[in-house]
Amino acid sequence: MKKLMIVAALATLPMKAVIGADYTVDPGHTYVSFAINHLGFSTMRGKFNEQSGSLQFDPAAKKAAVMIEIDATSIDTGHAKRDAHLQSPDFLNAVENPTITFTSTSVTWNGNKPATVTGDLTLLGVSKPVTLTITSMNCGPNPFNKKETCGFDATGSIKRTDYGVTYGAPGIGEVLDLQIEFEAVKN
């Protein structure tokens, strides 16, 4: 009976897979940017100004998990009218779907550094797997605040029409190149 009560008590505790140390994404040193072909003439670039997230990281055990939330209303292409249009139902439908999320599902390793991160990117309520290639990664104490910090540079691409963003395609490119640079600080 006592065992049963202990099991019942444990079942009520919040469960979380322990992967490694917990980190919090530093919004001040995180950049989510994109590039897309504009009518075959040039490459148009933009970024999101608001994002948050978390990282669990244990290079010794080769385990990592990352979750990033992006505020769709913070899109910034350096042109207010275009940003308003990108937030409308033609593209991000940001009022109805204010958050874009990336949640990792698996990581491949090259030595003790992550090489690729595959996860679900949820955009406009549609989740699709995306693989990001890690091009740079370093961990260590921040020389200014002495906090343990990890930084990652990653690239990938998505096909926007897979998420139902069909406006202007294919004139305005269907493939969106993503570039994500982020730092995360150990909790």
Place this chain on the structure above:
Amino acid sequence: MEQLLARPEMQSAVVPFAVALLAYLVLRKVTATAWLWALLSAFLISAALINGLTISPLTGTRKIILLVIASLFTAALLHWVLSSHNLQRRFTTIICQVAILWVFWTVLGRMNSASMVLFLAGTISLVLMLEWLFVRVVDEPAQLHGAGFSLLLGVGLAATAAASALLGQLALALAAASGGAFLGWVLTGDAQGKQTRQPVAALPYVMAPALLGVAAVIFARLPWYALIPLAAIPLAVGLVPKKAESRFLRALLASLPGLAIALGVAFYIWQTGSSGSGY
């Protein structure tokens, strides 16, 4: 052909206009609600071309498409079930408000209480005003279609100028369908019977502009006050004398005031708002 049908002007103007005109001419001998079936067939085709046949994920825009289709069905069929004009009017008002709540439920949930009260007060006023004004002109086909066509055109152009081509295209497609059925009436006259003159016939002309107009305010950047002159279109159209001899003259007179308001609002939004193109 596929490339041709992918063009916005085909999806939102040529196709719905031609389908509605043809459907009206074919159905006018069959049913008194020929214009509603004409609008329904034209909007179904246009919505499929604009949005595709998918409804998942069920976004606010897709809910609007479903509701506009449902309102056209309901308007064409409900007069057989609900004969009381008072009940038809109450039904129109209540069902439009319920539709607005369903479409904007997720957004409402994130509003603070003051914004929510303003939203509800504004949308209830809009629906009541449109319902009352359209019922005043429902007896006269020239005024009903003149007001409906102009209002949808105004909402479509203003939504496009306020940075949503998708909402604009849907409103313009319905405006074009309305124009096609309207032309059918001008060329051939009334469909048989009197059923089209019941208040519930105004349901699509209340629901579609209300949903698309509010969506352009909430999801895009249409200033809320732009809806006031647009909602006054049926009022302006209702002031036009009904006694002109020819259907063509009645149609022309009933369309001009609404068109002037619609184009004026669209031009103002284009000049001051967040345009969806030109960058």
